[in-house]
Amino acid sequence: MGLAMTSGEKFAIASEVFSYEPFALAVRRNDADFRLVADSVLSHLYRSGLILEIYDRWFSRFSKKRPRIFETLSQLNATPE
Numbered sequence: 895m896g897l898a899m900t901s902g903e904k905f906a907i908a909s910e911v912f913s914y915e916p917f918a919l920a921v922r923r924n925d926a927d928f929r930l931v932a933d934s935v936l937s938h939l940y941r942s943g944l945i946l947e948i949y950d951r952w953f954s955r956f957s958k959k960r961p962r963i964f965e966t967l968s969q970l971n972a973t974p975e
Contacts, residue, residue, distance in 0.1 A: 898956070906956055940972035 898905040921929045939945040945968055949960060 908957075936971070940968055945971075 919932050921932065939948070946960070949964065953960075
């Protein structure tokens with residue numbers, strides 16, 4: 895995305911996502927305190943809908959419509975463990 899934003903060329907995001915690649919935060923082994931903070935912040939972003947604002951802020955210049963998979967994953971990630 896960074897290259898697309900700085901290249902001066904016109905780019906777009908496909909309306910459908912063909913694969914989903916999960917990402918995770920790396921947490922030091924046995925660092926339960928940091929894991930709790932990270933999980934709490936991420937859960938709050940999804941439950942409050944702030945994640946949608948963040949997505950729109952960074953990716954709406956490529957596509958005005960969010961991919962359906964992102965909408966689905968947002969709802970899934972808002973579900974408590």
